[in-house]
Amino acid sequence: MSHGCSCHAQFGREQLEEIEKLLEPYSGQPGSLIQALHKAQNVAGYLPREAQVLVAEKLNVPLTRVYGVVSFYSLFTTKPKGRHKIHVCTGTACYVRGASRLLNQLEDQLQIKPGDTTKDGQFSVDVVRCLGACGLGPVVTVDEDVYGRVNNGKLDDILSKYSRE
Amino acid sequence: MSQVSLTIDGIEVQAAPGTSVLEAAKKAGIKIPTLCYLEEINEIGACRICLVEVQGARTLQASCVTPVAPGMVVRTNTPAVRHARKLNLELIMSNHPQECLTCPRSTNCELQQLASELGITEIRFSGANPSYEPDLSSASLVRDPRKCILCRRCVSVCEKVQQVSAIAPQERGFNTIVAPAFLEPLGDTACVNCGQCALVCPTAAIHEKDQTAEVWAALSDPRKHVVVQTAPAVRVSIGEMFGLEPGSVVTGQMVAALRKLGFDKVFDTDFTADLTIMEEGSELLQRIQNGGRLPLITSCSPGWIKFIEHFYPRLLPHLSTCKSPQQMFGALAKTYYAEKSGIDPADIFVVSIMPCTAKKFEAGRQGMNGSGYQDVDVVLTTRELGRMLKEAGIDFNSLTEEEYDHPLGISTGAGVIFGSTGGVMEAALRTAYELVTGRTLPTLDFKEVRGLAGIKEASVDLNGTVLNVAVANGLANAREMMDRVKNGKRYHFIEIMCCPGGCIGGGGQPIPTNKEIRTKRAAGIYSADESMPLRKSHENPAVQALYKEFLGEPLGHKSHELLHTRYTARGKY
Structure with a gap:
């Protein structure tokens, strides 16, 4: 997702109109469902019901199938994401080097579970499987930034840095 | 079009090109057990019960989705086939509630019958069973996802025969559930209550609302x-x-x-x-x-x-x-x-x-x-x-x-x-x-x-x-x-x-x-x-x-x- 995105934006008529425009090339093409969903998610960072209905209508795919794809792939989300998106790698290497301790710390300090967003909309936390940087494990990413060999102290610093931005 | 000639269990069989091995065997009087298969509606090879041995193939093949080929040699009753079918059925049963005695489909359940036909005499595996509650929102139908074996017959009927698409597989892995979008209650959807899903469900995962x-x-x-x-x-x-x-x-x-x-x-x-x-x-x-x-x-x-x-x-x-x-x-x-x-x-x-x-x-x-x-x-x-x-x-x-x-x-x-x-x-x-x-x-x-x-x-x-x-x-x-x-x-x-x-x-x-x-x-x-x-x-x-x-x-x-x-x-x- 590019920096230009408005991930924490409220969802409204404007966003729907933007999605509608983006879906134009996929009109009547059920086979382009995943691509279309990517485009639609880029608009607000998540796919609320209205956005999925729009995709269903435009591509001529049953809504049950649209939601089936959205709920199948972890890349799609139906919940709004935070201003900063934290991903904790729990692939094998990161896991054995303490990823679960980092997750516990995040759950404690932010009071949210993976998949959720803090009440103030500042952070969302998700779990990923292997970012391909196993030598640096445990790895945490915030938005586009990658942090390696993260421990509890380092995570504290990271959180305080982004809670001001 | 000329017929394809193949051998199933030593019998010479003629079949039209494009016919599945399952259908060809049926015509020759050879019964291959099935579970997810629904003729012309759901032929997706999902349950792996209809497996057969095809000479030259690396693995066992699902006969419902394997087309006949000239000179094909198929065997439907070998130790490997019987073992695999049984194991697959045991895995399907591993997260199915053992409630046959009180189930509305008892004695008219395809899973129960298959377990009997394939000689399953003990439950060896106990799989994770997601705790989805029954959906009682519809005036006509009850969905009981715990009993669903994810065969997708209901989904195919709803999508292809009725073109209503009220239900489809949602979520993934052990959490997979056949349900309306957003897991909304069936009674709140465009489901037309026709019950064709209940008619093709092999178990009691979808059945009529009993008002006796x-x-x-x-x-x-x-x-x-x-x-x-x-x-x-x-x-x-x-x-x-x-x-x-x-x-x-x-x-x-x-x-x-x-x-x-x-x-x-x-x-x-x-x-x-x-x-x-x-x-x-x-x-x-x-x-x-x-x-x-x-x-x-x-x-x-x-x-x-x-x-x-x-x-x-x-x-x-x-x-x-x-x-x-x-x-x-x-x-x-x-x-x-x-x-x-x-x-x-x-x-x-x-x-x-x-x-x-x-x-x-x-x-x-x-x-x-x-x-x-x-x-x-x-x-x-x-x-x-x-x-x-x-x-x-x-x-x-x-x-x-x-x-x-x-x-x-x-x-x-x-x-x-x-x-x-x-x-x-x-x-x-x-x-x-x-x-x-x-x-x-x-x-x-x-x-x-x-x-x-x-x-x-x-x-x-x-x-x-x-x-x-x-x-x-x-x-x-x-x-x-x-x-x-x-x-x-x-x-x-x-x-x-x-x-x-x-x-x-x-x-x-x-x-x-x-x-x-x-x-x-x-x-x-x-x-x-x-x-x-x-x-x-x-x-x-x-x-x-x-x-x-x-x-x-x-x-x-x-x-x-x-x-x-x-x-x-x-x-x-």
């Missing part, structure tokens, strides 16, 4: 006068619940059985089917004469009604305003019959026996209380009636035939054929022809509108006016018809039945219901028609008396109050 307890309670309440009506299609299918051949016409035994259960009067929906012809036929002639909205489309099938309300709301003015025969019956039972028999309508309890799950929803629709009370109190499916008869210990097959009660049990052959696709059309044509031309029909059978084809068309000459008619069954075909209407194709009258084959293939009918069984039930319907002394609705003496004593005339004031209704445009989502 309400009927038992009414039957044992001395203050209640409990009357029952039986839909046309039930008399050719209820016998299957007692081991009879599909299509056996058991009208007399069914009437006797219902009396034994304790119903005070046993009446027939065929009576109000005849009445529907009088009302709907008059509506058609009126619309033709007065330049009203054409084509007129039938309104007997509640699954179809909900479908058009969700998906083609702009075409609602084409629908006949006639209530379905079930609802006309309820309204008359609590007015005309109550008056005639001197019984307080508040004490009358109307039960319907229907081949249909959508009728349960219909009975609760707004406006279905023209009598001042809920017109139909409880709707039971053919399957529920079968269960009640068993519970009562009634030996169905040895019953002596009995007659329906008067007057709401008097009917004609035209009423019976409402049970099959094309039947409403044929019944209407028999009456319209005679009323318009004033001549007696030379032959009663309109064969062009009979049969299980998805869409049928015919033209009938009524004294110089040519009537273009069409008949569709199954909602995918209904959709095709609606698109033709939208695109300006001209018809006068269209019959639509929601379920494939019409009510004989209804979602409340005995399981299994397949093409072969539908064909037999349809044959039963037409033989029941032929055996009736009267075969035209307008000749029904009880209907004639009803107009004379009570209603006045077709489309009259009283008819409008009791027998006609309105429809609601509903959103798709």
Whole structure:
């Protein structure tokens, strides 16, 4: 997702109109469902019901199938994401080097579970499987930034840095 | 095209190119066990029960999705095949609740039967079982995801045959669930309640909402006068619940059985089917004469009604305003019959026996209380009636035939054929022809509108006016018809039945219901028609008396109050 995105934006008529425009090339093409969903998610960072209905209508795919794809792939989300998106790698290497301790710390300090967003909309936390940087494990990413060999102290610093931005 | 030659279990087999190994084996008399397979509807190789050995292939192949090839050598009964099938079944069973003793599908469950056939004698694996609760939101159907084996038959039927797509697989892995989008309650979706999903479910993951307890309670309440009506299609299918051949016409035994259960009067929906012809036929002639909205489309099938309300709301003015025969019956039972028999309508309890799950929803629709009370109190499916008869210990097959009660049990052959696709059309044509031309029909059978084809068309000459008619069954075909209407194709009258084959293939009918069984039930319907002394609705003496004593005339004031209704445009989502 590019920096230009408005991930924490409220969802409204404007966003729907933007999605509608983006879906134009996929009109009547059920086979382009995943691509279309990517485009639609880029608009607000998540796919609320209205956005999925729009995709269903435009591509001529049953809504049950649209939601089936959205709920199948972890890349799609139906919940709004935070201003900063934290991903904790729990692939094998990161896991054995303490990823679960980092997750516990995040759950404690932010009071949210993976998949959720803090009440103030500042952070969302998700779990990923292997970012391909196993030598640096445990790895945490915030938005586009990658942090390696993260421990509890380092995570504290990271959180305080982004809670001001 | 030339045939493909292959060997299955040492037998030379010829099959058309493109045939699956499973089908080719079946033709050669070799049975390969299946679970997710549903001929022409769900052929996806998901359950891995139909595995076979194909010489030269690295792994075992799912025979339902493996096409025949020249010189192929297939073996269906080797130690490796038996081992793999058994293991796959054990894994499928590993998160299936072990509740067979109390399950509504016990003794009629494909999973149970397969476990027995494949010789599963112990549960070796215990898999993670997601804790999804049963969905009780629908008036017609219950989803119990715990019992779902994810075969996707229901999904295919809903998507391909009915084109409603109310359910699909959601989430992933162990959490996978067949459900509406956003796991919304089924009762809040565009599900039309047709129950075709319940008909093809191998287990009890989707089944009818059982309302037998309400009927038992009414039957044992001395203050209640409990009357029952039986839909046309039930008399050719209820016998299957007692081991009879599909299509056996058991009208007399069914009437006797219902009396034994304790119903005070046993009446027939065929009576109000005849009445529907009088009302709907008059509506058609009126619309033709007065330049009203054409084509007129039938309104007997509640699954179809909900479908058009969700998906083609702009075409609602084409629908006949006639209530379905079930609802006309309820309204008359609590007015005309109550008056005639001197019984307080508040004490009358109307039960319907229907081949249909959508009728349960219909009975609760707004406006279905023209009598001042809920017109139909409880709707039971053919399957529920079968269960009640068993519970009562009634030996169905040895019953002596009995007659329906008067007057709401008097009917004609035209009423019976409402049970099959094309039947409403044929019944209407028999009456319209005679009323318009004033001549007696030379032959009663309109064969062009009979049969299980998805869409049928015919033209009938009524004294110089040519009537273009069409008949569709199954909602995918209904959709095709609606698109033709939208695109300006001209018809006068269209019959639509929601379920494939019409009510004989209804979602409340005995399981299994397949093409072969539908064909037999349809044959039963037409033989029941032929055996009736009267075969035209307008000749029904009880209907004639009803107009004379009570209603006045077709489309009259009283008819409008009791027998006609309105429809609601509903959103798709």
